[in-house]
Amino acid sequence: MDKKVDCDLLLQYLQSVPDLFFLIAADGTILDVQHDPDAQLYVDDGRQTGYSIRELLPMATAEVLMTAISESLAARNRIRIEYDLEMPYGVRHYECRIKPVPNKNEVTAVVRDITDINTAFLSLAKSERVYREIIEKSPFPVLIVRKSDGIIRYANRAASNSYRHHSKSILGTPITNMYQRQEDRMILLQKLDKHGFVTNHEIGMIDSDGNPFSSLVSASTIEYEGVPATMLAITDITRQKNGDDLARRSEEKYRMLTEFNSDVVWVYNVTRDRITYMSPSVHRLRGFTPEEAMSQSFFESLSKDSVESVRRTMTTNIEAFAKGGFDDSIITEVQQACKNGAYVWIEMSTRLRRNNVNEIEMVGVSRNIDNRKKAEAEILYLSYNDQLTGLNNRRYFVENFERLNRQENLPITMVFADVNGLKFTNDVFGHNAGDRLLIAFADILKKSIRRDDMLARVGGDEFIMILVNTDENRGRAWIAELESRISAASSHHGLLSVSLGMKTKTRVDEKFDEIYKFAEDMMYRQKAFDRQRFKSDLLYRIKHDLFAAVPEEREHSDAVARLSRMIGIAMGLNPIDVEELELAGALHDIGKIGIDPVLLNKNDELAARESDEIARHPEIGYRILETVEIFSGVGKAILHHHERIDGSGYPQHLKQNEIPLKSRIIAVAESFDAMTRSRPWHAARPIAEALKELKKNAGTQFDVDVVRAFVDDVLPRLPAR
Structure with missing residues (x-):
């Protein structure tokens, strides 16, 4: 190298190599460090993050750096400084280049050891050889x-x-x-x-x-x-x-998070009582723009019920924070006002901090928990209330009935109620019909009790009423009034039948458990007495409702009963079987009460699904009659009256003698009357044509002996149509 190289250029070149990269907050806190493993550092690797410059450097040096950081942030320009540090291996000279981070109250600082550069510069002035060596070995x-x-x-x-x-x-x-x-x-x-x-x-x-x-x-x-x-x-x-790219990407990432996150990020300056930042997601949460939300005071945004509890908690925590004894995050559930005047439940997660001018700030994240609060309220409601009827449930009754056991409430009458035939109704007509009965009875009870009384559904079909200040006579009068309302409701809600039992408590020391047991026993006694009467009434009601829905069924049922009796006599059945056969003929289509009347009265050809639905009526009729003891003997005759001799019938595909004789007789009687009777969907067929159809299907659909008895002995005695 035959010309002296510009010394300033050498210094600039050596100074441009970074040893250490810092990300520093405005208050001097070191946020991140990236280092060159070969660099000579002031503290051990990994220990700088979270410390303040004032904690790591001598006071004079730290103040020089803090001044430079403040000037860089204020001017938004780069600043370069140099400083000396006393190290274990001697005094070292350092260069620091400070640059503000865009849109942040932070700076990047690139620090390098330039001790050797300064030494080289002095040596160059004395010796070209030293200069060349420094350049070469750099x-x-x-x-x-x-x-x-x-x-x-x-x-x-x-x-x-x-x-x-x-x-x-x-x-x-x-x-x-x-x-x-x-x-x-x-x-x-x-x-x-x-x-x-x-x-x-x-x-x-x-x-x-x-x-x-x-x-x-x-x-x-x-x-x-x-x-x-x-x-x-x-x-x-x-x-x-x-x-630098990392800092920019980090800033962009957190900006995106705050702008597009459904949670709302905000900053409340406690010292100045002013919201200083609100993320755009506040519009989705509460309907306000960020500017509108920031124009409100912090407490103005809360519901009246939330203000006092939040103010009390904040005051305590801020006082502790100001003394340096509180640094925890706080999670609070509050209601905040929306722009449309409604309130929304919010979960606020907050933390206190000091900003770069030592003011106390609260940084918060607000999350919509409205659905969760509604779900919690629903769960709480369902834990003490019956979902179907809206009445209190057994849990509520068990936890609360003792609170009524006070002298001022005596005498107390407990009434135990059980809805009769609920299982039967569910089995025959479906659970919706059973639910309607329970709801109807619950509505009657709601109208029958007073504000201070207690009412609960304690089982599937069981209800309890506790009537305060009600002696035995008034209790019986109350039950009589209730039975009157139940009777009136039966005409609107099907056959509503309820068995009731009661017991009156006159002393505080009488145990509720004993009162409960006595009232329950009385109810079950009444239920046993009501059982057969209820089922007979139910059968009558079913026939009445069926004939009201399908008027043609009354004449058809009477005709099938008469024909079945005549065939039974012709075939030599004993008088008891003949009576059962006639009854079965009269009730053979009772199961149609469980079928939609629209299908039963349909004039057009039935779809396959509709035919399958109507084909359920023998099974429904069987279940109805099996519940009533006096009719249980005719149930199977009705169940199988649509079976065929060749096994292609329904519901069980029985054939020949597997089919009860009474069912085979009803099948012939029912088919003959159906063919010769006018219906909305077909005209009556001549008797000769119906007779021909019976003979044609004897041995496949109908029993040969039954058809013969009908043709030879019954048909000649029928009046002309």
């Missing part, structure tokens, strides 16, 4: 490029190692091979021609493996080998760039 790349053709004429050891291509020296190769974009090189040369030097010009370059990297290039025009040349000091700033 860990940072230095190149000298001939200006006329851009050929590299000198590369120090670091440059040779970093940029050689396939183990070949880069000497003699064009500098253009190292630029990602040639436009960057032209801009650098233009600046160099204009000013004679360039400091920290950012250029994209390519390393020896062809990988792009970011660099800061300082350049100066010199004379080398007797001709004009350019000296380049190249610093790889990829890590620094990545750090």
